[in-house]
Amino acid sequence: AQSVAQPEDQVNVAEGNPLTVKCTYSVSGNPYLFWYVQYPNRGLQFLLKYITGDNLVKGSYGFEAEFNKSQTSFHLKKPSALVSDSALYFCAVRDGDSNYQLIWGAGTKLIIKP
Amino acid sequence: DTGVSQDPRHKITKRGQNVTFRCDPISEHNRLYWYRQTLGQGPEFLTYFQNEAQLEKSRLLSDRFSAERPKGSFSTLEIQRTEQGDSAMYLCASSLGGTGTYEQYFGPGTRLTVT
Numbered sequence: 001a002q003s004v005a006q007p008e009d010q011v012n013v014a015e016g017n018p019l020t021v022k023c024t025y026s027v028s029g030n031p032y033l034f035w036y037v038q039y040p041n042r043g044l045q046f047l048l049k050y051i052t053g054d055n056l057v058k059g060s061y062g063f064e065a066e067f068n069k070s071q072t073s074f075h076l077k078k079p080s081a082l083v084s085d086s087a088l089y090f091c092a093v094r095d096g097d098s099n100y101q102l103i104w105g106a107g108t109k110l111i112i113k114p
Numbered sequence: 115d116t117g118v119s120q121d122p123r124h125k126i127t128k129r130g131q132n133v134t135f136r137c138d139p140i141s142e143h144n145r146l147y148w149y150r151q152t153l154g155q156g157p158e159f160l161t162y163f164q165n166e167a168q169l170e171k172s173r174l175l176s177d178r179f180s181a182e183r184p185k186g187s188f189s190t191l192e193i194q195r196t197e198q199g200d201s202a203m204y205l206c207a208s209s210l211g212g213t214g215t216y217e218q219y220f221g222p223g224t225r226l227t228v229t
Contacts (some may be wrong), residue, residue, distance in 0.1 A: 004156075032216055043205065043220040044157070051216060075184065090156050094216070100145065101170060102218065104156030 002027045004093050006105035013081045020107045021076040023091030032094040033074040034102065035065055037102075039087045050074060053088050060083070081112045118221035119143070121207050126227045127196055135224045139208030146189050147218060148181055149205040150174065157205055163189060164211060196228045225228045 003026045008104040013019045025031055035047040048059025058064045065076045076089060091105040117140040127133050139146050144165050149157035152217055160179070162170040167187040175181075178197075183189040203225050207218035 034217060036220075040224075043118070043221070043222040044207075045116070046217045046219065049217050100147075100162055100211075101159045101172075101173050102147075102157075103159075106154070 002093060002095055002101075002103040004091050004103050004105040006089075006091055006108045007037075008108050009106075010111065013110070015083050015110065015112050015114050016080055019078050019081045019085070019112070021089050021110060023074045023076065023105060024072050025074060025091070025093040025096040026072060027093055029095045031074075033065075033067060034092045035059065035063070035074075035076050036090045037087045038090065038107070044090065045073040047076070055100065056072075061082075083112045083114050086110055086112045116219040116221065118206060118208055118219050120204075121223040122224055123222060124210045124225045125226075129196055129198060131196055132192065133196060133226065134190055135204055135206075135226075137189045137191070137205070137206030137221060138210075139188070140210075140219060141187075143208035143210050143219075144186070145209045145211045145218075146183055147207040148191050149207065150190070151203040151205055151223070152201075156165055160191075172204065179204075194205050195228075196226075198228050201226055201228045 005024045033050040036044040049078045055067045090107045092102040119138045121136045137227040145162045148160040151157045161181050178194045181191045203223045205223045207220045209218045
């Protein structure tokens with residue numbers, strides 16, 4: 001069965017410091033991996049994806065994520081955090097060889113302190 | 115704004131009433147998805163359309179729930195005989211299948227409160 005785990009409910013980072021939001025996954029086939037961000041009272045916004053190719057993928061707003069097949073992880077990173085990055089971040093996975101359903105993590109609240 | 119719109123944004127209804135939500139996807143997108151999200155949780159998949167065909171339904175989608183996409187454009191999600199447990203945010207998303215893009219674009223959601 002497919003699953004996604006975001007082990008941290010909340011991550012606190014000082015503005016200007018690097019940030020990491022963790023995600024691990026489990027699928028039977030090739031993973032298609034996604035990160036989305038959700039601001040209060042707003043819909044989910046797509047940040048980046050890994051389908052195939054380079055393990056380091058770059059996305060919107062300066063975010064990037066590293067795919068690690070051996071550790072089944074897809075951690076979201078940013079070199080220098082902004083206060084405006086404070087939001088709820090979701091990791092999602094799709095089993096690329098089978099269906100189109102996205103399975104979502106529970107989300108990580110990112111708080112950037114000035 | 116992703117280009118996916120949902121109406122209404124908020125709905126308050128009494129238990130036992132029927133409600134219907136509408137989703138207008140990005141116009142060229144052939145795939146449309148419905149999800150449900152409760153506070154503090156990630157979205158839960160409900161159903162998926164490719165054009166007008168409903169291809170996947172979650173076991174979460176009880177017989178009180180029905181979704182349609184009659185002309186392969188907009189979609190409606192109806193909940194009959196609402197229960198308090200139906201209170202949640204209902205999210206619609208769309209994507210362009212067959213192009214290798216894969217990501218889904220979400221609307222702002224419809225927040226349902228059942229009293």
